Amino acid sequence: MSIRARLASIFGVALAAVLVAAGAFYFTIAEMLIFQRRAEASYEDLRLHVTLASDASRYMNEAAKAALSGRLSAELSGAAEDAARALAAIEALKRRMIADEEIRESDEESTEELDHIRFMRESFDHIVASTVATARIADERAGERHVMFVRLSDDEYKERFLPHISAAVHDAERDVARILADEQHLRTRVAVLGAAAIGGALAVLVLLLGRLLRAMDRGFSTLVEGSRRIAQGDLDLRVPELDEHEFGRMSAAFNHMATGLQTAQESRLRMEKLAAVGQLAASVGHDLRNPLGAVRNASHYLKKRLSATELGAEPRIAQFLAIIEKELAACNRIIGNLLDFARERRPLLSACALRPLVDDAISVIEVPPHVRVENEVPAALPLVELDRDQLRQVLVNLIQNAAEAIPAEREGRVRVAAAWGSDGLTLSVADNGTGISAEMLAHIFEPLFSTKLKGTGLGLAISAGVVQRHGGKIEATSEPGSGTTFVVRLPGREAPRAAEPREASSGAQGT
Numbered sequence: 001m002s003i004r005a006r007l008a009s010i011f012g013v014a015l016a017a018v019l020v021a022a023g024a025f026y027f028t029i030a031e032m033l034i035f036q037r038r039a040e041a042s043y044e045d046l047r048l049h050v051t052l053a054s055d056a057s058r059y060m061n062e063a064a065k066a067a068l069s070g071r072l073s074a075e076l077s078g079a080a081e082d083a084a085r086a087l088a089a090i091e092a093l094k095r096r097m098i099a100d101e102e103i104r105e106s107d108e109e110s111t112e113e114l115d116h117i118r119f120m121r122e123s124f125d126h127i128v129a130s131t132v133a134t135a136r137i138a139d140e141r142a143g144e145r146h147v148m149f150v151r152l153s154d155d156e157y158k159e160r161f162l163p164h165i166s167a168a169v170h171d172a173e174r175d176v177a178r179i180l181a182d183e184q185h186l187r188t189r190v191a192v193l194g195a196a197a198i199g200g201a202l203a204v205l206v207l208l209l210g211r212l213l214r215a216m217d218r219g220f221s222t223l224v225e226g227s228r229r230i231a232q233g234d235l236d237l238r239v240p241e242l243d244e245h246e247f248g249r250m251s252a253a254f255n256h257m258a259t260g261l262q263t264a265q266e267s268r269l270r271m272e273k274l275a276a277v278g279q280l281a282a283s284v285g286h287d288l289r290n291p292l293g294a295v296r297n298a299s300h301y302l303k304k305r306l307s308a309t310e311l312g313a314e315p316r317i318a319q320f321l322a323i324i325e326k327e328l329a330a331c332n333r334i335i336g337n338l339l340d341f342a343r344e345r346r347p348l349l350s351a352c353a354l355r356p357l358v359d360d361a362i363s364v365i366e367v368p369p370h371v372r373v374e375n376e377v378p379a380a381l382p383l384v385e386l387d388r389d390q391l392r393q394v395l396v397n398l399i400q401n402a403a404e405a406i407p408a409e410r411e412g413r414v415r416v417a418a419a420w421g422s423d424g425l426t427l428s429v430a431d432n433g434t435g436i437s438a439e440m441l442a443h444i445f446e447p448l449f450s451t452k453l454k455g456t457g458l459g460l461a462i463s464a465g466v467v468q469r470h471g472g473k474i475e476a477t478s479e480p481g482s483g484t485t486f487v488v489r490l491p492g493r494e495a496p497r498a499a500e501p502r503e504a505s506s507g508a509q510g511t
Helices: 003-069 074-099 107-135 139-192 194-231 245-306 315-343 354-363 388-404 459-469
Strands: 350-352 371-375 384-386 412-421 424-431 473-479 483-490 508-510
Touching: 003 074, 003 107, 003 139, 074 107, 107 139, 194 245, 245 315, 350 388, 354 371, 354 388, 354 412, 371 388, 384 388, 388 412, 388 424, 388 459, 388 483, 459 473
Parallel strands: 371 412
Antiparallel strands: 350 384, 371 508, 412 424, 424 483, 473 483
C-alpha cells in the first residue's frame, strides 16, 4: 500500500472518531465561549472601577494642592480628564454588556449599576466645578478656601462619590464570584465529558494528517518537476517555498543547489571568457606592436622630411600628421591595456605618499577645458604600502573616465579624496557627469563592457584586478543625471614615514 493510501485510511478512522465526539463538545465549547466573554467583561469592569478610584484619588490630592496654593495646575486637569475617561469607559462597557443577550445581567441589576455610574458622574462633575471655584478664591481668603475644600472633600467626595465606587466595585466582585461558580460547574462538566476530549484530539490528528497529505503531494510534485526542468538546463528555476515539514528544508536545499549550479555556470563562463580575452589580448598586443612601430617610424620620417618643404607647410598636411600621431598614441594605450589585462602582474609594495601620486596621475590626463579636477587628498595622510605604478594606473583610469563622463555643456568637477581609518585606506573619485544606469552599473567591471562609444571595456576591469591583487575592493555608485562615485578600499598597511610627502604645486587641473 502506498504512503498516500495508508494516510488516507488513517484519515478515515480519525474522521469517524471526530464525528462521535463532535456533538458532545459542541455544547461545551459554546458555553465555554460565553463564560470567557463574561469573564473578560467582568474583569474589565472591575479594572476600570479600580482605575477610576485611583484617578479620583489622584485628582483629590491635586485639588488639595490647588486649594492651598490658589492655582489650578496641569496635573489637576490631567487627573480630571483621566477620571472622566474612566467613567466614560465604564458606562460604554456596561451598555455593551446590557446589549449582549448572552452575558447581560438582570434588568434590576443593570438599572442599579447604571444609576451608580450616573451618580458618580454627577458627583465628580460637582467636585470638579467646586474645586475650580475654590481655587479661584483670592489669597486673602485662604482660610475660607481651605474650609470650602475640606467641606467638599467630606460631603461630596467621601459621602457621595466614594460610596458609589464601592457599590460598583461590590457589583463587579459579585459578577466575578458568579463567574468563578460557573467555572467550577464547567470543570465538572468537562470532567464528565473526558471521553469527548479524546475525540477532540482525534480532530486535531485529522487536521494534521490532512495537511500532511497535501504537503506531501505538493512537495513531491514540485520537487520532481523542478528536478526535471533543472536537468533540461533551466538553471533560473526556483521552486516555491514549501513550509510544511521536511519539504520546507528540501525546497530550500533545492533552491540553494539551483543557485549554486547557476553561479558555478556563470563563473565557468566568466572564467572562459576571461581566459579567451587574456589569450586574445596577449596575441593581439604583441602582433600589433611591430606594425604600429613601423607606422610610427614612417610618420616620424614623413613629418621630418616634409617639415622643410612647401608641402609640409600646408595646414591640411600638418593636421593629418597630428591625427596620425594622436591615433597611434590611442592604439598604444589600447595595446598597453590589453597586455596589462593579460599579464596580471603581482603588486610590488613600497611606501608611497598618496597626494603626490594623485597629482602625478592628474598630470598625464588630457582634461577637457570645462572640467576641473581637484585633489582633496590630505597631505598629512600616512604613507601606505602599495604598488605605486599599478595604483597610478587605477587613478588615471578612474579620473579619465570621470572627466569624459561630463558633457561639454556642463561645468564639470572631478573630486579625488581619501581617508585613513581603522579598516585601512578609502580612496574616492567622484564626478558630476551624466551618471550610469543601474542596469549598466552591474557590469562596468566586466572586461570588454563599456558605456563609451569608443571604449575598449578594459580600463575598469584592469583597475578592479589591480585593487583585488592589493587585497582590496572597488565599488561604484551612481545617480543618472547627477554623477558617479568610485570608491577604492585597501587594507591598512601603513608604512613608516621617512619624510613628509612633497606638496604639489597645485591640487587641481583644468579650468
